[in-house]
Amino acid sequence: MKAESKGSEELDRLLGQRWLSGLWRVGREERPLDPKTTVKPHLWKWADIYDSLVQARSRIDIRSGSVERRVIRLVNPGLKETELTSHTMSLAFQLIQPGEVAPAHRHTMAAIRFILQGKGAYTNVEGQKMVMEDGDLILTPQWTWHEHAHEGDQEMIWIDGLDVPFVQSLQVISFEPYKDKRLPAKSSSDAAPPYGMTRPVREPSAAAPPPLHYRWRDAYPGLKRLSEANPNPFEGAAMEYVNPLTGGSTLPTLSCWIQMLRPGMRTQIHRHTSTSIYHVFRGSGTTVINGEPLHWEKGDTFIVPLWHWHAHANRSAQDEAILFSMHDAPILKAFGLYREESRGDSPPGL
Ligand SMILES: [Fe+2]
Ligand SMILES: [Fe+2]
Structure with missing residues (x-):
């Protein structure tokens, strides 16, 4: 309920000049009974997503180095300006062709990948090389070094899910490219199995690796x-x-x-x-x-x-x-x- 009297308007102006604000200016609409969101329900059809990826395959050239990855984001109709999928999460589809490498880096956003089709690509997270198969879920926890590379012979498509909008709202986005061209992978004998369903029993002093x-x-x-x-x-x-x-x-x-x-x-x-x-x-x-x-x-x-x-x-x-x-x-x-x-x-x- 906004106070309308002249006296209070003058006061509001004065407070504004002093970088202050009276709480009486907060309207009922800003304190709803039910949570309100600008995010809209929406369905994105696979035919549209796949066709868009196919068009990007021929027009977005990763190997030239000018573009780092071929990723198409889902834009919520309620969030056109920011082109995000929701106020906390973003979801995208990535297409990678044989021989392509997405340069190594790390960031404060956490990411998940869910593999949809293809064979032969892997994600390297902190030296842990994980070969992707359909239906696998692979995690890139925040601030872990990671890269993707494709050693197979057929194109691959996966989902990239990230908490970008949430991290953005906290104003703590940080992104760092890796110093070298490639992120070294540990040999399989050094690498602890990263699988999520079981874990090796370790000595109490040994730090347990996160499941990936x-x-x-x-x-x-x-x-x-x-x-x-x-x-x-x-x-x-x-x-x-x-x-x-x-x-x-x-x-x-x-x-x-x-x-x-x-x-x-x-x-x-x-x-x-x-x-x-x-x-x-x-x-x-x-x-x-x-x-x-x-x-x-x-x-x-x-x-x-x-x-x-x-x-x-x-x-x-x-x-x-x-x-x-x-x-x-x-x-x-x-x-x-x-x-x-x-x-x-x-x-x-x-
Ligand atoms: Fe539900
Ligand atoms: Fe990343």
Whole structure:
């Protein structure tokens, strides 16, 4: 409620000249009952993403050195000016061709990669060389040296997910190119296995390496088993990629999930203060967000903004649907800002 009287306007002006401001100027709209976000629900179709990557393949030349990587970001229609996917996370698709190398560097943003297609590329994180296979999740924790290189003979595509907007909002973005052309890889005998599901037992004094690589071949059997047990009513069979050293989320700012909806499954409706970005790894289905259905199929990506009611359904009566997703929930939970509400039903249209 803004004070309108002449006296208070004069006072406001005077305070403004002194770099001060009266709290009476804060309107009701700035203190809503429900959290408000500028992020909009949106679905990006695989056909558009793939065609854009193919066009970039012929026009964006990595080898000349003028461009470092062939990456296409998903722009949220509510965030046109900043070209970000959400207010906390950004998601992009990267295409790399045989022989290409993305120069080594490190940054304060944490990154995840989820591998979609192709063979023969690897990511080197702090000397740990990880060969990528479809469905693998590979982590680049903040401020770790990393590079990608492709030694195979077919193009590869993967998802890059980062916490760029969050780190940007804290004004702590830092980016450092590596001093040499290539980041040396440790020999396989020096390198501790980086896989995320198990860990070697070490002497108490030895620092445990962080898990960096979660393989599809390890993740899928557990997901399948979980889907045959009692599903979570809001998520189906959902598994979070955890940090086994701490039991905590995938990365301090990002939580990644792999989730299966059994044929015909519909989940119940809920909402939460975290934002989720989903990529359809297999199958097809529908997600209703605040009453609007988004119909998705393999390769599509969609966003569920914070505090939007949503539920998912697998449209197929025969095939499982598998969703990979990235959530900013660890940030909200760390500061006591995570809230969740449910209605206990499935929305119409599912
Ligand atoms: Fe990077
Ligand atoms: Fe949810």
